Amino acid sequence: MTKIPFVGHLHPLFGISKPLQFLSMAAQVDLNTIETRIENDPKSLNNYPVPLSPPAPHMSKNIELNRALTASSKSALFSLSKEDILFQDQWLIAVNKPQGIYCESVLSAAHGLLNNEQGEQVNFPELHLSNRLDRDTSGVTIITKSHKVAAKLVKAFTEHTVKKTYIAFCVGTIPKWQNINVKSGHGRSKHGAWRVYSVSDVGRTLPGGSYVRDMETSFEVMSINGQGYLKDSSELEKHEEKFIVVEEKSDISFDDEKAEVVVRAYPRSGRTHQIRLHCQYLGIPLRGDVKYEGVYEWKGVIYEGHELHAESLSFEHPITGQQVLIQAPFPSWARQVPGQLSS
Structure with a gap:
């Protein structure tokens, strides 16, 4: 993909400033x-x-535009693998979303992942994102497999009972x-x-x-x-x-x-x-x-x-009632911190 070039000058706080303009x-x-x-x-x-x-x-406007264009390109090609799965049962699937990918693309990729598991092309009309992360935030993303489960889990998020x-x-x-x-x-x-x-x-x-x-x-x-x-x-x-x-x-x-x-x-x-x-x-x-x-x-x-990472989600399973803890492995920038993030 061809990125739009950013033309700017150094700024003491942010490293760069807004684009150069012919202004006083x-x-x-x-x-x-x-x-x-x-x-x-x-x-x-x-x-x-x-x-x-x-x-x-x-x-920030030009930088955010460039990031959005890059993320759109990456998201269009994004797919999930078994290594991305953090938790799965017949009602839920939790995946580790990478940085720079839109959540909607994670949902689309879940269709492909589930099709590969089935070994055939199957329609999954009730897949639903239970939590949405910002484009550049990585970590735990939960997808429900039925409208009934989606409604219960969305309610848990809305009522802030999900930790x-x-x-x-x-x-x-x-x-x-x-x-x-x-x-x-x-x-x-x-x-x-x-x-x-x-x-x-x-x-x-x-x-x-x-x-x-x-x-x-x-x-x-x-x-x-x-x-x-x-x-x-x-x-x-x-x-x-x-x-x-x-x-x-x-x-x-x-x-x-x-x-x-x-x-x-x-x-x-x-x-x-x-x-x-x-x-x-x-x-x-x-x-x-x-x-x-x-x-x-x-x-x-x-x-x-x-650099923000959704490390964990803890909640009562909407069907079984059991307590579920889902954790995502740390991204590379967090693993660089010596031994302090394991607790």
Whole structure:
């Protein structure tokens, strides 16, 4: 596939910036800040709540377009093998979705996989995705084999009775905590992007008729700069768990020296881009997550997607009632962390 070239210049935070334009420096600064100014202009707010996380950097639009085109090409050729199966019975099949593949292509590939098992061409009209992962998020994806099972499992996800863990590779400010719980609002801003809102805004109406919903995630530091977390480290606060109830913009500076931080995330709700948004708020955006201020280039390497992995799902089987735990093997970027991600 021929990629659309990206023409840009170096940027101190992200590695590259938005495409070069024949504009004065003042005009370029104006373009970068216009969305923020509009959102903070009382005349334009129309009594809508103001998001607390910043809009996506302008340079992210071209990068995301290139990634989408590449993923479309890869997804069209994607197929599943037996090695991709994490769990299967007569009602469910769980697979390990790779990075850069759309979930709809995983569903299509499941048809081919099941046909190979049957040894003949069989129609599977009731296959259904129970959970959807972002294009660049890898890990556990569950497909149900009947509408009845799908309805029960979707209900479990909606009611948050499915327990989930994720592994995220972040680059940002060194956390002063080992465990933290973040509660905030979540919703689409005036310009359609997912953003963090204050807890006190939960329930308020947003542009387009949606409303701010609650969002909660717990995080655990697994390693910092490749070293496992030590409880007696002078760099970290000696608390069992820190709690943040978001009511104002994050005061964490991105100008500080950056570190590689691997965290395990436990989402208590199931909002779109939840972990990515909360990592951004905590000052540790995912490596490669340009939409939410993550580095695009790091230590001379350009990252073609964010590094987030759906590690495990735990739930009551919708038919047998037994407890099921499904775990996906770590991707290569997580296996590079010495011995700290096995717990």
